[in-house]
Amino acid sequence: MSRVRALAAAALSLAGCGGAESVLDPAGRGAERIATLFWWMSGGAALIWLAMAALAVWAVRSGPERHGTRSAALLIVGGGVAFPTVVLAALLAWGLSSLPPLLAAPPPTSRVIRVTGEQWWWRVRYGEVELANELRLAVGEPVLVELESADVVHSLWIPALSGKVDAIPGRVTRLTLEPTRTGTFRGVCAEYCGASHALMELAVVVVPPDELERWLADQAAPARAPKGPLAERGAAQWVASGCGACHAVRGTGADGVIGPDLTHVGGRRMLAGWLENSQHEHRRWLARTSELKPGARMPSFGMLAPDELDALAAYLEGLE
Ligand code: CUA
Numbered sequence: 001m002s003r004v005r006a007l008a009a010a011a012l013s014l015a016g017c018g019g020a021e022s023v024l025d026p027a028g029r030g031a032e033r034i035a036t037l038f039w040w041m042s043g044g045a046a047l048i049w050l051a052m053a054a055l056a057v058w059a060v061r062s063g064p065e066r067h068g069t070r071s072a073a074l075l076i077v078g079g080g081v082a083f084p085t086v087v088l089a090a091l092l093a094w095g096l097s098s099l100p101p102l103l104a105a106p107p108p109t110s111r112v113i114r115v116t117g118e119q120w121w122w123r124v125r126y127g128e129v130e131l132a133n134e135l136r137l138a139v140g141e142p143v144l145v146e147l148e149s150a151d152v153v154h155s156l157w158i159p160a161l162s163g164k165v166d167a168i169p170g171r172v173t174r175l176t177l178e179p180t181r182t183g184t185f186r187g188v189c190a191e192y193c194g195a196s197h198a199l200m201e202l203a204v205v206v207v208p209p210d211e212l213e214r215w216l217a218d219q220a221a222p223a224r225a226p227k228g229p230l231a232e233r234g235a236a237q238w239v240a241s242g243c244g245a246c247h248a249v250r251g252t253g254a255d256g257v258i259g260p261d262l263t264h265v266g267g268r269r270m271l272a273g274w275l276e277n278s279q280h281e282h283r284r285w286l287a288r289t290s291e292l293k294p295g296a297r298m299p300s301f302g303m304l305a306p307d308e309l310d311a312l313a314a315y316l317e318g319l320e
Helices: 002-015 029-061 069-097 099-103 209-220 229-240 279-287 306-317
Strands: 111-118 121-126 129-132 134-138 143-149 154-157 165-167 173-177 183-189 202-207
Touching: 029 069, 029 099, 029 173, 069 099, 111 154, 111 165, 121 134, 129 134, 129 209, 134 209, 143 154, 143 165, 165 173, 202 209, 229 306, 279 306
Parallel strands: 111 143, 134 202
Antiparallel strands: 111 121, 121 129, 143 173, 154 165, 154 183, 183 202
C-alpha cells in the first residue's frame, strides 16, 4: 500500500512539471537546451547515487578482513578523486558549451521587440504598437527581445521558452526567443522588485506567422469608437477624469506615456497582468487599484459614482 502511495505521489508531483510555465515542458529552443542539461544532470546524479548506495551496502555486508590496503587505496583514489573529477569536469565543460547558443543573437533580419520592466508591469513595444503584459510571437521565428528597466532591477523569465535575463536600469540586455510550438505560456518577473513583484506577469501567446501579421495589423489600427450609450458615456468620463494624462488611446488624442497604452486593452489576455479581462474586472480595478496591486502608481478611482465606473469599464472593455 505504501508503494502505491509513493507511486501516486511521484505521479502527482510529475504532473506539476507540465503546463504553461514549466522548464520541463519546453516550447522554445533555449528551454529545450536547459531541459536537456537538467535531464542529463539528474540522470547522472541518480546513477551515481545508486552506485554509492550499492557500495555502502556492499561495505556493510562484507567483513573488514576482505579489504586489502591496496584495494582500499584504489577505491578511495579512483572512486573518491578520479571519478568525481572526471565526471564533474565533463559536466562543467558540457554545461559551459551550451551557454553560447543560449546567448546567441538571432539572425540580423529578426523582429526586435522592446520590453521594459516597470513597477509592476511589462511595457511591450513592436515599433509603434505598444502593449502591456503580453507578448505575441510566431512559432519557428526567432526574435530579439531588448530588455530595459524604467526603475529598479526586474528579470524576465518565460520558463517554457528560455532562461531568465535581468532588466537593468540604464542598460539594454538582450534575449533571443524562438518558440517551437503554438500555445499560451506564462512569463514572470524573477527578481524581487517591490510590493507587487508577484503580480508582474506576462502572457506569451505563440501563434502561426500569418496570424501574428494579422494581429499586428489590427493592433496598429487606431482605437474603435465606443459602441452603445454606456460606452459612449464612458468615453466622456475618460476625458472628464483626465485618464489621458497617463494613458494613450491612439486616435482619441489621449497620449499619456506613464501607464500602459490602452488602445486595444479590451483585446488583451489579462488586465493589469493578472486579472480576467472582463467589464466586471475593469470596474473592480478602477475602484480598488491600490488594493489589487499594492504600490501601483495608478490611483484608485473609487470616488467616482457607481454609474460612472460602469460607464468607464464598458468603454475600456470595448477597446478591443
Ligand atoms: Cu519586477 Cu519583480
